[in-house]
Amino acid sequence: MKNTKKRSPMMKIVSAAAMLAVSASMLGTSTYAWFTMNTQVTVTGMSMKTVVDSNLQIDNAAPTNGGGWSAGSFATNDSTFANSITQTISNEVLVPVSTVDGYGYWFTDPTNVKGNGDATTDAYTEYTLAGLKGKYGTTVTHGYLDYHFVLKATNTTDTAQKIVLNKLKMTYTPGTSETDTDKAWRVAILGKEFTTAAVNGAKTLPDIATGNASVTKIYTPAGATNFTPGEAVDSTNGTAAVTYSSAVGDSEIFTVNANSTKYYEVVMRVWLEGEDTTCYTGLFNDLQNGAWALEAGFKLAADGTAGSGVYNITMA
DSSP states (O other): OOOOOOOOHHHHHHHHHHHHHHHHHHHHHHHSSSOOSSOOEEEOSEEEEEEEOTTEEEEEOSOOOSSOOOOOEEEEOGGGOBSEEEEEEOSEEEOOBBOSSSSSOEEOOTTSBOTTSSBSSSOOEEOOHHHHHHHHOTTOOBSSEEEEEEEEEEEOSSSOEEEEEEEEEEEEEOSSOOOSOOOOEEEEEEEEEOSOOOSSEEEEOOOGGGTOOSEEEEEOOTTOOBSSTTEEEEETTEEEEOOBOOBSSSSEEEEEOTTEEEEEEEEEEEEEBTTBTTOOHHHHHHHTTSEEEEEEEEEEESSSOOOOOBOEEEEO
16 A cells, blocks of 8 residues: 655755755765866876076976986087977876975875865875876876976176076966866976086986985965865875975075086976865866966076066966
């Protein structure tokens, strides 16, 4: 016999509220921060254009390879340096990682994520490409991208001068209109002076990829916020303070002695910071088919303050 008993209006309201809560919970689980599904960002033709001002020149140090290289010989002469270079990385697939120093990177299991996108427990795995593929799928190519070049500085004055970063801008060319909500990109500058003095011929590249750079600066977009303010992942079970240099042009990258010519190896390393509160699946699903471009500029300045600005992300 059918039960034809009707539910009271109050029961209907309670039932509807319960379903709404479940829907909201599912939505939160699938859209926020550390990616919770096998979701990646396809970086299609991401180019970096670097421009230098007077008394600075720039040259490619090694072929772009999307992350990592070996120290070795860099054969060059003055004629190979220019005032700008463009390096392009195509068809790389990224998922979020986290770091406090630009060297040691960590990621969390996509199932270890709360509804608000934060890690459920402080349980992280040290980044290896194989490990990342095991959790997020075999199409993943890197946890970060590297752009690698050499700066040549000629200081003809009687006082030391400083190389400063006076421009850093990320732009995104979308297939549809998006708003400027993504703050998850990070850029680290790793650098070291060459030990060889010869102007022409082979030079030995410092092996800054292993963590022995003399300069490390991490830049974050204006307004970016991590789940724990000022912290990122630094171990298998926790986060620690990370120093972001969000202002561009307010501090030196290198100091060039008076009346000298110096050569510096530089890596600009780009990644998605998993601890950033905007690093969520829904946004990056919409951005996969777009093209990203990174612009950087360096200047030699006597006082080390070559203008001001911030590392911005522009979606237009």
